[in-house]
Amino acid sequence: MTSSDGAIRSVLSRLTLGVGAGLTLALFAFVRPPSTGVEGRTNVRLWRVTGAEAEEAPSWEWFGEAQDDIHVQKIGLPFLEIEQKFLTAEVGGVPPDAFEYFGSVAQWSTRGALMPLDGFMERDGFDRDSVFPALWDEMMWNGRTYAIPVGTATEAFYWNKEHFRRAGLDPERPPQTWEELREYALLLTTRDAAGEIDQAGYVPGYWSPNATPIFLNWAVQKGAVFLNAEGTEVDLTSDACVEALEWEANLFGELGRDALIRKRASFGYGSQHGFLGGRLSMIVQKSSFVQEIEKFAPDMEYGVSMIPPPADGRPGVTAGPAWIGIPSGAKHPEEAWAYLKFVTSTETQLRVAEFAADRNLAAFFPANVEAANSPQQQSLPHMDVFTKSMEFAAPSTVVPLAHTVFWREYGNAWDRAMRGSMTPRESLELAEREVQRALDDQIEYNRFYAEYLRERDAPAGGGAR
Amino acid sequence: MSRHASGRFERQENRLGYLFAAPWLVGFFGFTLIPVVLSVYYSFCRYDVLRPPMYIGLENYRYLLTESGNFWKSVWNTFYFTALRVPLVIVGSLLLASLVSKPMKGIGIARTIYYMPSIVSGVALSVIWLWMYNPSHGLINQGLALLGVPGPPWLESPEWSKEAIVLMGIWSIGGGRMIIFIAGLNAIPRHLYESAELDGAGWWHRLVHITIPQLGGVLFLLTIVEIVTCFQVFTEAYLMTRGGPENSTLFYNLELYFKAFQDYDMGVASAMAWMLFVATLAVTVVLFQTVGRRIHYEGRN
Incomplete structure (x- = not known):
């Protein structure tokens, strides 16, 4: 290799560099996001x-x-x-x-x-x-x-009027209490020769994989308070909570646990949905469900009412x-x-x-x-x-500082109780421990953060050190 | 050419080299190395991204190991899943490979057909299997019903949900593993089989005394890769069961994901990630020290 080779390479590499840098700059100029503002505003x-x-x-x-x-x-x-x-x-x-x-x-x-x-x-x-x-x-x-x-x-109670008529119930009168809901559910559930559920009257917790939104309603109606006034103690084992879960778990058992689980698993989305497909008579659903009924089952004769409360409770719903x-x-x-x-x-x-x-x-x-x-x-x-x-x-956020943990653990508690692997009380105790721990952590973290903000916002170099 | 000039060229070339590698270097340091190092620190902190990290020492590790019910549940689930899936997938791939390893007419097409399912993305796969596992209308239970066997509720039952996800693995036995096994099988010298046959060895003896020892390296590699993959199982459970029913499909990475991106509990999530890393490393080292030493490699003294 001669030195003139070297000179050429040096020039070439500088050229490459220059062109590269130029291209990069040009690229940045072009990809700068176009301004979407309006002049003068x-x-x-x-x-x-x-x-x-x-x-x-x-x-x-x-x-x-x-x-x-x-x-x-x-x-x-x-x-x-x-x-x-x-x-x-x-x-x-x-x-x-x-x-x-x-x-x-x-x-x-x-x-x-x-x-x-x-x-x-x-x-x-x-x-x-x-x-x-x-x-x-x-x-x-x-x-x-x-x-x-x-x-x-918010949530509401939906029922299929045609199913009511066939079962000899007044199609214009939805159940008024938990007890009536139970009676109607048993009455509306039909089975085939093998004992499998053909038409389900009511499937506790059915709408999404996590039953928390529905389960919350029952506890609220019983008057459950999930957090003390100071916001430091979680209470998922109050009588209100336990009785609400017991009620649902008992109903689940009465309707036939395994058959019900199989039936629920067969439901899907759209026209495969239990209620929209006419294979489920009653359901607690969101207010937007009206729109889904009109889309997937426009001919269905259905009614909407407030969610029936327990005889000793009050009307209640989460929003x-x-x-x-x-x-x-x-x-x-x-x-x-x-x-x-x-x-x-x-x-x-x-x-x-x-x-x-x-x-x-x-x-x-x-x-x-x-x-x-x-x-x-x-x-x-x-x-x-x-x-x-x-x-x-x-409100549907009941433990603000540990909302996601509550949402998941409460759903898990429900799941365990429905399947009978734990009693409702044991199951709620387990959930309470997890949520309480998450809450304690957050309270501690908040204290730390408040201190951090105080120090950060304190006037720099202040004399009182 | 002078020494001086050559040094300058080298330096210049180095500079250029670094310059061209710069985008990668920035990416590696900025998006990989620094975050990885920081995650060690975060694992000793309470940290939710929005607020500054709060140092709490070993608390996250203590909580996970001694207090959290979900953590041990997820460890058990992942272990169970790995123990079931690794043998199924390795034996399945080996059998399939021996089926299509012999040269014959149309074998290329057969291999392609067996390979095809493994191209399907995990997401599409999960959705398809969700339908197949439907307890009443699903293909599997309807097939079982034809045989007079009542099918379980699969993903809806804590007893069957993990097995259901393991079974999905047969979908992918014809993938990359099969190809590697084919290469391994074809590399075994023919004369070994011929002499064994002359000695009157049946297929079983040929398999145990020739095929498996000769495939040792390949088997070992694929087993380790499979174990590591199983430790990271996520997609199927995330899409099909969200960890349920009763947390029976709450795998390690799913719990980690919930902690990180649902609860924004990055401290616990980082601790979990590092424990998974250590566990993976430990399993690999132990396997290399025990099984790895006994493996026969062609061409090694």
Whole structure:
């Protein structure tokens, strides 16, 4: 090799470097995300779960028409990804300006991911009474408000009128108490020659693999209180809880445990669903189930009522909100608040109701009392039952600091009791231990976090050391 | 060419090399090495990503080993699953491989057909088997009913759910393992069989005294890979049972996933991940020290 070779290579390599660097820069210039803002308006980024476009009431567009200063850029994210994306964005210091979601608020508020809204609410005289009172509990943490309910969903009791008629029951009269529900369930269950269930009257816990949502209702009706006032002690072994589980487990046994499990396993989705397929007479389901009935079993004759309570209990049901909040560290909290105020206002919620009524949508109904009771919203089938239920509603997050652990362990407790591998009390004791431990951990972690925040926010170099 | 110049070229080439490798290096350090090292620290902390980690020493390990019911349940489930699945899959693949290892007309097509199921993704596989295991309309129980055998409720029963997921493994016995076995079988010198046959050895003796010893290395490798894969079983349980019924399919990685991405309890999840790593390492080392030493490798003195 000669030195002129070397010189050529050196030039070549420099050239390569230069071209490479140039290309890289050019690439960055081109892949820079296109600006989606509107000139002259502050851009507020709103994250929410992707919905079918035709089923989303476009409040952000209405907001854009209503004023000239703010543009709300809606970003839809898939349900299965939104939590982790929000988590990473929050930790990375680039959260959206507004976050709309359903499910537990506590999961975010207790970990400092949402901004308290009380300052804004007081300043602008936000009317708390405009929203169903049962929904506020979930928005609160340590006496502060971290989100505002925009919608809600609840549960109700559905029955197949044709099945009732065939069994000689009054098709217009659903069971009024637990005892009647039991009687009807036994009456409506038919078996084939081999003893297998042909038509199931009622399948305790049936709707999803985790029976927690339904099981919670029974305990709430018995008056169960899952957490002490200080929020430090979990109570899953109160008489109310144990009796609720015993009632369900006994019914499960009476209907025939193994046959029932086989029957439940044969149910699937859509037209394979037990109730929608006409193979199950009674079910506790979400308010949005109306829509599924209309889609998969439009000819079914069915009724909807409030969930029957125990004779010695009270009507009760759980309700979960869809909510909107402002993430900590949002760049435009003031503008985001303006949007929050707009979406949760009675006018906007009435418009949402109208939008839903025109399209026959029932996934969520307005959290705003006036909008939920408006003629438009009430024109949707069975809305009267759901709005009435809201008077008796309890929050579906009962142990805010250990919500996911509670949800799973409570479901496990149910499963063990139904299969008879443990008595209801033993099973609940086991669940209580797990949830209590998770709660203790979180309380300790919170204390540590509060201390950390105090130190971080203390004036640097303060004399009193 | 002078020494000096050559040194410069080398340095320059090195620089270029690093430059071109830079994207990978950034990825390796930023997304692999640093997180792995940090996860050791997090395993000694309470950490939910949103709040700063709180150091708690060995508490996560103590909790898992002495207090958590789900942890030991998941260890047992995973162990049980591994013990059932490894022999099934290894023996199944070997049998299938010996069936299609002999050169004959159309063998390529036969191998392709047996290989095909293993291309199906775990997700699609789970959904298909969910249907097959349906207690009343499923293919399996309907088939059993034809034979007059009442089928169990499979995934709906704590007694059968793990076995059901193990059985799904037969779907993939024709995959990569079969190919490796075919190569191994074809590498066994023919003359060994010929002389054995002359001595009057039946198929059983040929299998025990020739095939298995000669395949030792391949068998050993595949068994270890299979054990490690079984320790990480996740998809089937996540999609089909979510760990139920009664936590009977709560496998180790599923519990780890719940802790990490449902409860955001990254401390416990990191501790679990490291314990799994240590367990995997221990099993491998023990196998190498015991079984591995006795294996006959062709061409080694």
